[in-house]
Amino acid sequence: MPTRTADGDRRGPRGGAARPQGPMVAVQGVDVTFRTKSRTVHALSGIDMTIEPGEFLSIAGPSGCGKSTLLRVIAGLTEPSAGQVTLRGTPVVGPRRDVGFVFQRAALLDWRTARSNILFQAEMRGLPKAWARKRADELIEMTGLTGFENAMPFELSGGMQQRVSLCRALLHEPDVLLMDEPFGALDALTRENMNVELRRVWEATGMTVVLVTHSVTEAVYLASRAIVMGPRPGRVIEEFTVDIPGHREYEPTLESPEFQRLSARVRELLGSGAD
Numbered sequence: 001m002p003t004r005t006a007d008g009d010r011r012g013p014r015g016g017a018a019r020p021q022g023p024m025v026a027v028q029g030v031d032v033t034f035r036t037k038s039r040t041v042h043a044l045s046g047i048d049m050t051i052e053p054g055e056f057l058s059i060a061g062p063s064g065c066g067k068s069t070l071l072r073v074i075a076g077l078t079e080p081s082a083g084q085v086t087l088r089g090t091p092v093v094g095p096r097r098d099v100g101f102v103f104q105r106a107a108l109l110d111w112r113t114a115r116s117n118i119l120f121q122a123e124m125r126g127l128p129k130a131w132a133r134k135r136a137d138e139l140i141e142m143t144g145l146t147g148f149e150n151a152m153p154f155e156l157s158g159g160m161q162q163r164v165s166l167c168r169a170l171l172h173e174p175d176v177l178l179m180d181e182p183f184g185a186l187d188a189l190t191r192e193n194m195n196v197e198l199r200r201v202w203e204a205t206g207m208t209v210v211l212v213t214h215s216v217t218e219a220v221y222l223a224s225r226a227i228v229m230g231p232r233p234g235r236v237i238e239e240f241t242v243d244i245p246g247h248r249e250y251e252p253t254l255e256s257p258e259f260q261r262l263s264a265r266v267r268e269l270l271g272s273g274a275d
């Protein structure tokens with residue numbers, strides 16, 4: 001796991017400096033139009049944003065405003081109709097190795113244990129087996145899965161399954177972790193615990209995260225910066241820096257004036273239906 005040293009630098013386990021020059025992700029003038037037989041959907045319009053190395057960016061917005069499409073464009077899974085995305089300065093023209101993706105559903109392989117599901121990532125990418133096993137064990141420990149390595153998916157709670165999915169997404173040490181409503185299917189308390197865990201993992205590793213979420217609390221609690229999108233066509237309507245420095249204890253953070261001010265503003269922008 002890359003660890004953050006006292007001077008804020010980030011080094012991979014193989015010793016090299018992992019922090020690139022310039023932004024980690026640059027989205028420039030991205031437009032996406034979907035054309036089907038029956039209709040045309042202008043899903044994203046004029047999206048411009050840069051994401052710095054080590055940032056935790058939350059993206060909130062109503063259903064259908066293009067959040068998933070934006071993540072898919074960054075990951076190289078959807079081609080933009082106009083504009084481009086660069087990752088570490090190189091244009092994204094197809095699926096990238098240096099991205100990790102966590103979806104709302106854990107999508108684990110039923111017939112494999114937790115550990116073997118995590119290692120599936122290494123098999124797909126042809127990574128060295130011994131290195132991958134060591135890395136999987138570190139991630140299992142970091143995400144609190146110790147003791148459940150050999151459990152089958154059906155034996156795991158929704159929260160545990162999502163931890164496995166997070167480990168699988170981090171196995172190959174991606175530069176950027178993209179998460180699309182990863183905790184949307186969990187009950188409120190599990191979701192809260194997962195938020196605290198994810199924040200802890202981010203604080204410990206200094207990885208770059210882009211999280212799409214419906215939840216205002218989740219968006220503001222986790223992020224160093226938050227973006228609110230609006231629909232038809234999907235576009236950025238406001239952007240905030242979440243100026244709550246240091247380690248964020250859950251309850252004290254939620255009670256802090258800065259958290260309350262920002263959440264109220266995000267709720268106002270999202271209108272009714274925001275939770």
Ligand SMILES: Nc1ncnc2c1ncn2[C@@H]1O[C@H](COP(=O)(O)OP(=O)(O)O)[C@@H](O)[C@H]1O
Nearest residue numbers: 034036041043062063064065066067068069070
């Ligand atoms: N592959 C696709 N083909 C056609 N329309 C799509 C496709 N993917 C998304 N859309 C449409 O684009 C819009 C944005 O979708 P999406 O990015 O999934 O929004 P969100 O994740 O914010 O709910 C929606 O109107 C959706 O129906």
Ligand SMILES: [Mg+2]
Nearest residue numbers: 067068069180
């Ligand atoms: Mg979506």
